[in-house]
Amino acid sequence: MKNIPTDLLRTFVTIKDLGGFTSAGELLGRSQPAISLQIKKLEALLETQIFLRGASLDLTEDGEYLYQAARQMLEINDRTVARLKGENISGRVRLGIPNDFELAFLPKALRSLARIYPNIMVEVDCDISKVIYQRFQKHHYDICLVMEPEREKEDRDDRDYRTDPLTWVVNQSHLAESDIVPLVTYPQGCVYRSMLEGCMAKGKRPYRIAYTSPSLLGIMSAVEEGLGLTAMAASVVPHHLTKLSEAEGLPELGSVSTGLYYREEELSVASRHVLDFLRAGLANLAPHPILGEH
16 A cells, blocks of 8 residues: 655645645745655656646646545644644734735635634734734734835845736726726725826826725725726736726826735744745735736
């Protein structure tokens, strides 16, 4: 009988959960070539192919079976090690995050975290970035994610931020054409709104604020009903809405930086684990194509 090394199974499951070899490597502390080599070893050991070849990370039929079995095997392994070595990591972690990113990657990241560290409790608070950062400065959060205009010089750890183009978002089937562009925005203080209004003024394009809401649900509902256009980081735009390029006659919006803030010296063991999963989730965000791009 063959024995399957748990490190190979953990790599396989992490790739599937995080949606990428690079993200899995960052979380597991291995390079992408090392991660790829582990998958090749696993396939050679089992004499089967577990990932469909191509750009996607879809699993073969054997891969799907192995994924379910591997999760169960790892859960038993982790519970056993934690029980015998007394390493049952627990704690409360306070997290502040912008509204858009709550749906974009947070549930998936926290689901993966909960499977490995079920006793870590994460309290999540969502708002616009300006408010989140103000609360972080007052020590309301252990970790926060903040969206800002792109910096000319970035001195943070590469794992702690990502840069995204800001893109126009619309429901084309509902929006009526108008000489004055109707905008759907968050309240004053939101980085989206300030960049939107600045670009419209610079481009001398007439506009009006058609709808304002502090919640992502309110913004998306207004756009879905055709009340106006909004702007979002390209990586968090819901797939049922349309991105427009500047070729549609709209001004270029620039880019935003979305980054993690924390106080290194104050991070608990639980907070460090949460930070690792947030870094992996942030790195794994991938925007879908913009209308007009090829």
